[in-house]
Amino acid sequence: MNTSLPHSFIGIAQCGALIQRLSEISPELGLTPILTLDQCHTYCGTSYGPYNTYDALETIALWVIPLFQLSANMNFSDSPGGCIPHAGKLYVFFHQFADPIGTIRNLSLKLDLGRRLRKHCDGLNLTHLGLDELQEKRARRDIANLCFCLNDFGNTDFEKQVNRISALVQRPDDGLKYYRDIKSISRDLALARTRNIIPTFSAVFVYLGSAFATLLRSDEQSTLIYAQPHTIALRVLCYFLLLQIVLSSAAGGWPDHFTPQSFLKKLGERLNNHDRPFGWEKLGTTEIKLWDGGLYTFKPPKIASRPRAKTTDNTPSFSSHPDSSRHLLLIFLAFLSLSLSFTVSFLMSWVTPTVGIGGRGIAELTYFGVWILNFLLNEWLTRMIKNPKTLFTVMLFKENVICILVLLFFFLPFLGWYNSCDSWSAVFSLGHAHAYINLDLESVEQSHTWSYYFAGIAAGVVAQGLLAWIIIGMNFDAVRLSHRARKEIRQELEEDLNPQTQHPPDFLPPIRYSTSIELDDFSQSDQASRGGSVGSMKIVQLSSHTQNQTRTLARGNYSCANSTSERRYARSETRKLLSDDTTTPLDHLGRV
Numbered sequence: 001m002n003t004s005l006p007h008s009f010i011g012i013a014q015c016g017a018l019i020q021r022l023s024e025i026s027p028e029l030g031l032t033p034i035l036t037l038d039q040c041h042t043y044c045g046t047s048y049g050p051y052n053t054y055d056a057l058e059t060i061a062l063w064v065i066p067l068f069q070l071s072a073n074m075n076f077s078d079s080p081g082g083c084i085p086h087a088g089k090l091y092v093f094f095h096q097f098a099d100p101i102g103t104i105r106n107l108s109l110k111l112d113l114g115r116r117l118r119k120h121c122d123g124l125n126l127t128h129l130g131l132d133e134l135q136e137k138r139a140r141r142d143i144a145n146l147c148f149c150l151n152d153f154g155n156t157d158f159e160k161q162v163n164r165i166s167a168l169v170q171r172p173d174d175g176l177k178y179y180r181d182i183k184s185i186s187r188d189l190a191l192a193r194t195r196n197i198i199p200t201f202s203a204v205f206v207y208l209g210s211a212f213a214t215l216l217r218s219d220e221q222s223t224l225i226y227a228q229p230h231t232i233a234l235r236v237l238c239y240f241l242l243l244q245i246v247l248s249s250a251a252g253g254w255p256d257h258f259t260p261q262s263f264l265k266k267l268g269e270r271l272n273n274h275d276r277p278f279g280w281e282k283l284g285t286t287e288i289k290l291w292d293g294g295l296y297t298f299k300p301p302k303i304a305s306r307p308r309a310k311t312t313d314n315t316p317s318f319s320s321h322p323d324s325s326r327h328l329l330l331i332f333l334a335f336l337s338l339s340l341s342f343t344v345s346f347l348m349s350w351v352t353p354t355v356g357i358g359g360r361g362i363a364e365l366t367y368f369g370v371w372i373l374n375f376l377l378n379e380w381l382t383r384m385i386k387n388p389k390t391l392f393t394v395m396l397f398k399e400n401v402i403c404i405l406v407l408l409f410f411f412l413p414f415l416g417w418y419n420s421c422d423s424w425s426a427v428f429s430l431g432h433a434h435a436y437i438n439l440d441l442e443s444v445e446q447s448h449t450w451s452y453y454f455a456g457i458a459a460g461v462v463a464q465g466l467l468a469w470i471i472i473g474m475n476f477d478a479v480r481l482s483h484r485a486r487k488e489i490r491q492e493l494e495e496d497l498n499p500q501t502q503h504p505p506d507f508l509p510p511i512r513y514s515t516s517i518e519l520d521d522f523s524q525s526d527q528a529s530r531g532g533s534v535g536s537m538k539i540v541q542l543s544s545h546t547q548n549q550t551r552t553l554a555r556g557n558y559s560c561a562n563s564t565s566e567r568r569y570a571r572s573e574t575r576k577l578l579s580d581d582t583t584t585p586l587d588h589l590g591r592v
Helices: 012-025 037-044 053-071 087-098 100-122 133-153 158-169 175-192 197-220 228-237 240-251 258-274 290-294 324-351 359-384 388-415 441-474 476-482 486-497 524-530 564-577
Strands: 034-036 436-438 515-519 537-541
Touching (some): 012 037, 012 441, 034 037, 037 436, 053 087, 053 197, 053 228, 053 240, 053 388, 087 100, 087 290, 087 388, 100 158, 100 240, 100 324, 100 359, 100 441, 100 476, 133 158, 133 175, 133 258, 133 290, 133 476, 158 175, 175 258, 175 476, 175 486, 197 240, 197 441, 228 324, 228 359, 228 388, 228 441, 240 324, 290 388, 324 359, 324 441, 359 388, 441 476
Antiparallel strands (some): 034 436, 515 537
């Protein structure tokens, strides 16, 4: 009798039909829908058996392919990768699946760098620029945003560049001149930075919507796709992708690697005209390098931070190395993201009949172990290989191999790797003597649709959403570096097109003494049209407050005459110039 039975597992449905037929023909066998492992091997097959081709393809299309659609929303670097074509795109994709902890940690470190740059710029002394409170806040944002972009072009001179820019804008005599150059370039960089916010959230909603729709459809169908439970579990296992694409969107990217290079080259030319000894002419002359700041998912840091140096004015200089406590916290959050995905996935596999560790549970434990070991291996390689380009090349090929193996084990289950008596009977946790298989699997799994599968999907999404909220909330200053309100952009563009419409407080320094400005006489035509006599007027500005000193304001020709109406006209024209400076006393307008 055994010789006529198949060697490969014939499937749950076929095995159940066979056992029912045998129990009707030979009741003395005492066969029930619950089989021991030995009975399952005897009647249903000893090795694994492939699923129905149509069911496998349908499951892949509904559950696996959307994973790759989700990962496509990462900000992929278009920078050249040496002799490897599209190395940036390949590394981002490989690193996502091969080292999820490192990917999340590195994206978080990029955001943390922006936060620390904003904090550094908040400590700069910019009172000499003559800006009001809002304009000074924007100035600090502009300087931090420029430095945030400078990091994409290398870590070698990054700290020196940040500290030099900080020193230039703090100069009391010509700091305003440097800030004007920085302001326009920072605005252009902010407008060019891409964030993919709408596509990212659209992909997340579509991804989750398709999962819930599939569950609803399977709950209404009379037949069950037996590959669905472990497919759902594997999908939840990869929910760390949700956090990755959200952080990638928050960090931003560039349309292409030439865009920031052209802007920074222009800035380097401007700064080099006034600060030639520093060597600004090199800025923007080289392309973004993947292994030196250009790839946000490749930022191998040192866990130990180094003390910050002091500048000549006793102001702390900027250090690109993160604090140890902050870095360890980001590593913990990245590990927590992977751990929560694994926990939800493993629990879904555990409760799916038979309760215990089957083939799916072993696979999930293997994934989790490989990801932990690969993260530790990458940290070790970072400390052993000092050359960034060599390190990048080694990690690119290593991540390629691991990613292929990870994806291979995503698809091999649909060939039937988990479709066997051993896998369905949870023999790995129950042991051979106590392992059993419930052939009434369809009714049990359909009862789990909402209590376990739906709850598992929802729990995984909520967990990753909370982590994204925590990490972005910790580094929200970095997210807002490239934010520009439409009103602000329109105003700056109008000032670029019409320099005469610029508001004086943005560009004129404060005075520390009383200033008198002679206003030219009316022209003869103005005199004739107004019918007044030609005269001259002097505007006197007095410094009445030490903290809010008045500014030099009048430019151009203004007319006045002896009549009261023309005196009022001169005062109204002057008031337009002084509209942004409420501290300037207008009562000192007088006839000379």
